[in-house]
Amino acid sequence: MKLRQTQRHTRQLQAVWEAVAEGAGHPTAEEVFHRARQRMRTISRGTVYRNLQKLVQQGRVFVIRAPDGVQHFDASVEPHDHFACCTCGCLVDVPLARELDTSTLESWGYSVVGRQLTWIGICADCRAGDRRAAS
Amino acid sequence: MKLRQTQRHTRQLQAVWEAVAEGAGHPTAEEVFHRARQRMRTISRGTVYRNLQKLVQQGRVFVIRAPDGVQHFDASVEPHDHFACCTCGCLVDVPLARELDTSTLESWGYSVVGRQLTWIGICADCRAGDRRAAS
DNA sequence: ATACCTGCAAACGATTTGCAAGGGG
DNA sequence: CCCCTTGCAAATCGTTTGCAGGTAT
Numbered sequence: 069m070k071l072r073q074t075q076r077h078t079r080q081l082q083a084v085w086e087a088v089a090e091g092a093g094h095p096t097a098e099e100v101f102h103r104a105r106q107r108m109r110t111i112s113r114g115t116v117y118r119n120l121q122k123l124v125q126q127g128r129v130f131v132i133r134a135p136d137g138v139q140h141f142d143a144s145v146e147p148h149d150h151f152a153c154c155t156c157g158c159l160v161d162v163p164l165a166r167e168l169d170t171s172t173l174e175s176w177g178y179s180v181v182g183r184q185l186t187w188i189g190i191c192a193d194c195r196a197g198d199r200r201a202a203s
Numbered sequence: 204m205k206l207r208q209t210q211r212h213t214r215q216l217q218a219v220w221e222a223v224a225e226g227a228g229h230p231t232a233e234e235v236f237h238r239a240r241q242r243m244r245t246i247s248r249g250t251v252y253r254n255l256q257k258l259v260q261q262g263r264v265f266v267i268r269a270p271d272g273v274q275h276f277d278a279s280v281e282p283h284d285h286f287a288c289c290t291c292g293c294l295v296d297v298p299l300a301r302e303l304d305t306s307t308l309e310s311w312g313y314s315v316v317g318r319q320l321t322w323i324g325i326c327a328d329c330r331a332g333d334r335r336a337a338s
Numbered sequence: 339a340t341a342c343c344t345g346c347a348a349a350c351g352a353t354t355t356g357c358a359a360g361g362g363g
Numbered sequence: 364c365c366c367c368t369t370g371c372a373a374a375t376c377g378t379t380t381g382c383a384g385g386t387a388t
Contacts, residue, residue, distance in 0.1 A: 076366095111370085137378095151308065163307060184320070188317045233377080249345070249378090
């Protein structure tokens with residue numbers, strides 16, 4: 069019953085890590101796959117998914133669920149919240165809302181490990197450009 | 204360009220609504236399907252999904268995404284946050300965290316429609332009963 | 339009557355997994 | 364060398380959708 073086996077450092081893992089970390093934004097697995105392919109054109113989708121999982125387990129990458137249920141990956145280190153635009157679907161970092169109170173939860177016997185706060189609304193670009201929302 | 208067509212009140216819609224509203228908890232579509240089947244054994248999965256969508260659009264039901272990406276349906280009226288146990292996967296209502304500040308977002312030109320806050324941790328039951336987490 | 343709805347089953351998109359070959363440590 | 368890791372493709376899983384017949388209004 070070994071608790072964790074040694075992590076091998078493969079070229080694929082490196083490519084996936086770089087793909088997540090590059091640029092801003094929060095790529096989906098599919099986007100990570102395409103970015104990683106630019107670095108290594110033989111890497112497969114399955115390997116990207118497997119390595120993303122590893123990075124998440126190691127805490128090197130965070131996962132956020134967009135409102136549509138798709139995973140987005142986030143290499144930011146600093147804790148922060150997110151804003152999801154319900155018009156264009158973009159997902160952006162926003163500063164962490166003020167520290168939230170967990171004492172009620174703890175008094176119930178719950179142990180809080182983290183939280184996920186996503187604001188929902190319309191982003192500045194959509195408000196500026198799109199007036200054709202409800203047609 | 205009609206904005207909304209007349210909503211028909213079918214036996215199926217009624218069954219789905221009752222299935223979501225009954226009991227506590229936040230049923231998944233699959234659970235709603237099973238509950239609805241007890242009321243009407245011919246109702247189909249597709250119809251359940253379609254009617255859940257309608258209830259959500261009407262604002263009679265809310266959707267929450269569990270951390271695993273699966274939709275859960277919530278007939279509560281009062282706004283509240285959620286707690287997802289990463290051990291047993293349960294999803295429970297918790298009181299709304301104190302009002303959060305949206306002024307920064309608004310100063311960026313974002314229009315905030317809502318938010319979704321999910322605490323992640325270990326629920327009281329799991330803490331009490333399970334010591335076999337990391338084995 | 340006429341749209342909207344339903345049941346069924348096939349289609350879908352995201353993610354996972356089994357397998358045999360490949361490659362880090 | 365051993366066994367973790369890969370590429371490939373098929374399998375899952377939740378959810379959506381096309382179609383032909385059914386049913387509220």
